[in-house]
Amino acid sequence: MMNQQGHPEPDSEPPPSPSSPRTPKKKVSSKLNRWSMGRALRSGAVKIDRPTHRTDNNNDAPSRQVTTNEEADRKTSAIDSDDVAGKSIYMLSDGTGWTAEHSVNAALGQFEDPLVNRGFPVNTHLFSWVEDEEKLLEIIKQAAKQKAMCFYTLANPSMSKSAKEACDQLGVLSVDILGPIIQGIASHLGVSPSGLTRGAAGRLKTLNDAYFKRIEAIEFTIKQDDGTLPENLGKADIILVGVSRTGKTPLSTYIAQKGYKVANVPFVMGVEPPKTLFEVEPRRVFGLKIQLVVLQAIRRTRAKTLGVDTVGENRYSGFDLVRKELDFASKIYAKNPGWAVIDVTNKAIEETAAVILRLYHDGSDSSTSVPCISKRF
Template sequence: MVSDGTGWTAEHSVNAALGQFEHCLVDRGCAVNTHLFSGIEDLEQLMEIVKQAAKEGAMLVYTLADPSMAESAKKACELWGIPFTDILGPITEAIASHLGVSPSGLPRGAPGRNVPLSEEYFRRIEAIEFTIKQDDGALPQNLKKADIVLVGVSRTGKTPLSIYLAQKGYKVANVPIVMGVDLPKSLFEVDPEKVFGLTINPLVLQTIRKARAKSLGFSEATRSNYSEMDHVREELECARSIFAQNPVWPVTEVTGKAIEETAAVILRLYHDRKNRCSMPRISKRY
């Protein structure tokens, strides 16, 4: 993967595409190695990468904003017989045609682009700072300031999911359900439509907890309370009871789901409720 910027677009596009081949990747039937070359703005560097791809029998995927660089990559790949895909070019051309405006041809961080940091950027930074402070039930008095509140037992992925959502600009708080410990009163005082429950298959949860307990060096007694099946089932039943008492909270099953998949489910529900409509609105200005 080659990019003249951070490489985020190329990397995520390739990872999304590779997800379509998990049937052969999981059992290593067709293992794939990827490498990202970011910040490539020099033609000589680009040609060295193309040569390396030719030697290793690799495929080249690139996001190059400069049309001349993109064209050079294409010609070099054709010359060396390398399979290639231009991710950025076709969609940029399509948008240019639709808008009737020529693209700048400059990567996002180029010196010629004096684009000020947007309000959205600062909103994301603020969301991340808020979310980190609210992790694992901390500062329950601030729950009312959160956009999204996640509730679930330990190891249902509340923290990584919170951070992922925060990077998208949502202030997220997460509250753990622990048997014998009362949930904070403030949880029941916030708008219930922004609270989301998380649940998981007990066998999967037990496996995750056993690995976690071992890595943290828990004693046998602590490990027993944390990861034994009876305790796991009891905690999940406790959570299920709390969710049943609060039927407005949607409950998302996270078993076998990637963080991104769970986030997509929660955000769809969040925006459907916020907009009171089943279809997304085309309203955001770029």
């Protein structure tokens, strides 16, 4: 159902092709036909129409619950050979599952060559809020049928024990992602883990200060995007500067997710940057630079996306202009030696963010000698 999308971006969550989840809407898909048929066959047993998704009457997880027997029936009819082309990876979590997804995506970065060059697709399936044993076993049985492997992050020790036993019994290769980390921390701190999932009654559920600060940072960052409100630059934790298409906006929102207020100021040739930029502490300002040919290629792609005509395109991605703009930015950087300048050429957003945050935290921590990002919980 998902289309091929090149290789995964290591250390990041590879975005799905935005159009892919909607494939079932394309009435021509043969896969859809099979799916629809299966759905029609099962329709007497299970109501899976949209309105049943409503979580109004429920508390946490989506309310689409059907009995295990019904699901088992659906399952059998739902599996066909086409769907298991390539290898499948199952990720199970009693929470959101983002930890499993993040770790597995990072690990998949080690297999770029077979994934890209051999046309050997890997299908990942993320199951969230697997909170009871029945559901757990059902998913593992399905994994066995598909010859998938299983990664799991389960807070409840009895659930993770069950997962391991079921996988071993059914010959499903499995890895407990969170278990060893939790055990390590428990030994180190000398306290036992709670064993509670986030939704559990015993877990703290109040939104804390950190939550509000993070939301504030995101809102600040969005309002401040693209040089708006230069009078607020002083309130930003981090200020990104650079010419168009150096990735200031996506980088800003990524860093904001981590709780930092980020502003960005575009450098447009011939336009003086706002005076306030030169009044903030230089250590907060990060200049983005990029290789000429790469920037030109990115701009050409951008112009195509926007459907700009050739004249407009040349104005934006012409070699000469791009070079002049980069020179313009370089000169400003040279005049501000206190700013860190980061080369973003071919860097993933996560990588540039890591460089910036390390520099930002650098010197703020006396307990370690090598540059690092330190936090206290």
